[in-house]
Amino acid sequence: MAVLDAFDCSGRTAVVTGASRGIGRAIALSLAEAGADVVPAARSEESLETVVGEIEDRGGDSLFQPTDVTDEADVETLFERVGEEMGSPDVLVNNAGINPGDALGTPEAVAMEGYDRTLDVNLRGAFLCARIAGEGSVESVVNVASVGGLVGLPRQHPYVASKHGLVGITKSMAIDWAPEVRVNAVAPGYVATELTKEAMENEGLKESLLSRTPLERFADPEEIAAPVVFLASDAASYVTGACLGVDGGWTAR
Numbered sequence: 001m002a003v004l005d006a007f008d009c010s011g012r013t014a015v016v017t018g019a020s021r022g023i024g025r026a027i028a029l030s031l032a033e034a035g036a037d038v039v040p041a042a043r044s045e046e047s048l049e050t051v052v053g054e055i056e057d058r059g060g061d062s063l064f065q066p067t068d069v070t071d072e073a074d075v076e077t078l079f080e081r082v083g084e085e086m087g088s089p090d091v092l093v094n095n096a097g098i099n100p101g102d103a104l105g106t107p108e109a110v111a112m113e114g115y116d117r118t119l120d121v122n123l124r125g126a127f128l129c130a131r132i133a134g135e136g137s138v139e140s141v142v143n144v145a146s147v148g149g150l151v152g153l154p155r156q157h158p159y160v161a162s163k164h165g166l167v168g169i170t171k172s173m174a175i176d177w178a179p180e181v182r183v184n185a186v187a188p189g190y191v192a193t194e195l196t197k198e199a200m201e202n203e204g205l206k207e208s209l210l211s212r213t214p215l216e217r218f219a220d221p222e223e224i225a226a227p228v229v230f231l232a233s234d235a236a237s238y239v240t241g242a243c244l245g246v247d248g249g250w251t252a253r
């Protein structure tokens, strides 16, 4: 069926940042299942090595290159190695993200160090990866934003600033790089991962988050990965500058 062929990522090379666990890992594995060769990039060597193996088990070529997206030399080395060994990446997924404890709270309680670190990883890191990928033959960039990139979230000011910024540069890059490169974002609602572990363990908070979610449950990482594969693939060939909510209806309210 031609429509299904459009989702096929065979022959493409993808780099997925923050793919040592959680949503990034699910995106990397889903892209491999869709036929792509996939390079996961993150700092934790042991889990990264496991993900490289999982990609290869799915038939994708991969390579092991630990990378900190805040470190320009690291990011340059990553793209150089991918270019030399697998060909310049066609797809970049900017997924690496943090929301550390010292960046949470009312504005006066936020530690400025936590603010800077959050912006550094979530926004500057994504910008850096995109501009280095943009020097090559990248065709599709997908940024993993958040509902916090579309609406306010209490006590998450640096995170919300970084994700609104990410949605913003998704649009401006889409304009600058058209028609050669498509740039889109997804904005997930709450997903059960390491990032949200503490919130999920707080029964009161968990109930309150669920009561705001029309689908009445949190997402599995694979439910974020599938829309990312769609945006990365030719199935989204006329989609650019868009931010797709994948939030169980959170932003419909």
Ligand SMILES: NC(=O)c1ccc[n+]([C@@H]2O[C@H](COP(=O)([O-])OP(=O)(O)OC[C@H]3O[C@@H](n4cnc5c(N)ncnc54)[C@H](OP(=O)(O)O)[C@@H]3O)[C@@H](O)[C@H]2O)c1
Pocket (backbone or CB within 6 Å): 017, 018, 019, 020, 021, 022, 023, 024, 041, 042, 043, 044, 045, 067, 068, 069, 070, 095, 096, 097, 098, 121, 144, 145, 146, 147, 187, 188, 189, 190, 191, 192, 193, 194, 195, 196
């Ligand atoms: N979970 C949710 O409910 C939710 C909702 C909306 C949006 N999101 C977004 O989805 C993305 C993934 O979140 P997640 O829930 O899967 O979080 P997670 O389980 O904490 O995973 C975060 C990933 O980012 C990587 N990372 C962190 N700092 C990095 C750095 N400096 N350089 C390279 N990689 C780095 C981590 O790997 P290392 O520690 O090994 O470097 C890890 O692979 C984030 O951008 C997050 O904001 C999540």
